[in-house]
Amino acid sequence: MKKTIQMAAMVVVLGTASSTPMQTYAYQxxxxxxxxxxxxxxxxxxxxxxxxxxEKDGKFxxxxxxxxxxxxxxxxxxxxxxTGVLKQVTKKTVEPVAYRDExxxxxxxxxxxxxxxxxxxxxxxxxxxxxxxxxxxxxALAERGIVNGRTPDxxxxxxxxTRAQVSALVARAFSLQQVSTTQFKDIDxxxxxYGGYVGAITSIEVMKGKTYNxxxxxxxxTRQQAILILGRMLDAVDFAPNEEVDGFPYSDSVNFDDxxxxxxxxxxxxxxxxxxxxxxxxxxxxxxQFAKMLYKVLQESGRL
Numbered sequence: 001m002k003k004t005i006q007m008a009a010m011v012v013v014l015g016t017a018s019s020t021p022m023q024t025y026a027y028q029x030x031x032x033x034x035x036x037x038x039x040x041x042x043x044x045x046x047x048x049x050x051x052x053x054x055e056k057d058g059k060f061x062x063x064x065x066x067x068x069x070x071x072x073x074x075x076x077x078x079x080x081x082x083t084g085v086l087k088q089v090t091k092k093t094v095e096p097v098a099y100r101d102e103x104x105x106x107x108x109x110x111x112x113x114x115x116x117x118x119x120x121x122x123x124x125x126x127x128x129x130x131x132x133x134x135x136x137x138x139x140a141l142a143e144r145g146i147v148n149g150r151t152p153d154x155x156x157x158x159x160x161x162t163r164a165q166v167s168a169l170v171a172r173a174f175s176l177q178q179v180s181t182t183q184f185k186d187i188d189x190x191x192x193x194y195g196g197y198v199g200a201i202t203s204i205e206v207m208k209g210k211t212y213n214x215x216x217x218x219x220x221x222t223r224q225q226a227i228l229i230l231g232r233m234l235d236a237v238d239f240a241p242n243e244e245v246d247g248f249p250y251s252d253s254v255n256f257d258d259x260x261x262x263x264x265x266x267x268x269x270x271x272x273x274x275x276x277x278x279x280x281x282x283x284x285x286x287x288x289q290f291a292k293m294l295y296k297v298l299q300e301s302g303r304l
Contacts, residue, residue: 033045034049034050036052036053037053038054038060040055040060040077040078041053041055041062041075041076041078042075042076043062043073043075043076044074044075045071045073046071047066047071048066049064049071050066051063051064052064059115060077060115060117061114062075062110063113064113067110067111067112067113068112068177069111069177069179071111072109072110072111072237073109073110073111075107075108076106076107077105077106077116078105079104079118082118084118084121085119085120085121085143085145086099086106086108086119087119087145088110088114088115088116089119095172096144096145096146096172097175098110098298098304099303099304109175109237109302112177114175121144122145123143124138124139124142124143124149124152124155125152125153126138126142126149126153127154128154128155128157129157129288132288134157134292137294137295137296138155140295140304141294141295142155144304146169146172146173146294147169155287155288156287157286157288158287158288159286159287160221160286161220161221161286161287161290162218162220162221163207163216163219163220163221164198165194166207166221166225166226166290167197167201167207167217168193168197169290169294170197170201170206170229170233170294171196173298173303174298174303176204177200178195178196178200179196179200179203180196180199181198181199181202181203183202183212183213184198184209184214184215186215186217187215192217198215201229202215205236206229206232206233207229220284222282223279223280223281223282223283223284223285224281225285226285226290227267230293231262231263231264231267232263233297234263234266237301247265248265249275249276249277250276252278252280252281256281260281270297271296272293272296272297273293
């Protein structure tokens with residue numbers, strides 16, 4: 001039976017295009033969102049959160065009482081002379097923020113209390129991507145601090161990804177708040193660098209464990225797993241379909257289950273996966289291939 005799927009188009013996480021508070025043209029303040037203001041920042045919540053916001057010396061602080069990875073806040077910051085990359089800054093770390101640049105302002109999506117600040121972008125000198133078709137995607141993600149190289153001058157484009165690494169990439173790319181988890185016995189919550197990221201994406205069912213009690217953090221990521229993770233992430237941020245597309249060119253799709261078929265079709269329509277005669281879902285995905293997929297997903301969901 002021929003399957004017809006719907007291609008996803010960008011819808012801002014807090015609502016449909018017709019009701020979103022942020023526009024690339026004339027700004028109209030919403031009446032159906034909880035929001036608060038400072039001189040150069042407006043913070044919105046669709047979920048009735050009590051919000052406090054302040055700014056001082058180029059630092060934009062946001063606090064809310066009902067915020068989790070299913071209840072985002074949308075933050076509009078007018079640049080007014082600020083340049084660089086917006087990031088979440090703490091005393092110990094600097095984390096990426098999911099945002100799109102509208103020229104005179106940025107529109108960020110956060111999932112918890114945050115202190116935001118414009119910082120100098122990361123400059124990479126990855127020699128191994130000079131002639132790569134994925135260079136643009138890798139460079140853009142590296143500037144945001146979402147991806148890092150193996151060394152300052154070597155990205156490792158053709159190397160594989162582990163499940164722990166991809167959990168961190170996706171959580172950081174969408175600026176999810178880290179979540180402590182004790183479910184997986186193969187993750188040391190006190191010593192592992194990735195435990196909070198795994199907790200974040202498993203709490204919203206974007207990734208699942210190999211078994212209920214085993215995450216398999218060092219397991220290598222396959223193309224099928226990458227497609228499912230990013231497809232589920234699009235669902236989690238309310239990426240709504242608006243255009244029907246008939247299938248895709250992969251002859252091995254006869255073996256796809258419904259979820260893999262749906263997400264493959266969506267990512268193919270977005271240009272996140274390449275045209276080819278076969279998908280080979282069990283094949284391991286490379287760091288360069290995943291960078292392209294992640295870039296496209298972020299771009300289409302209004303977070304890049």
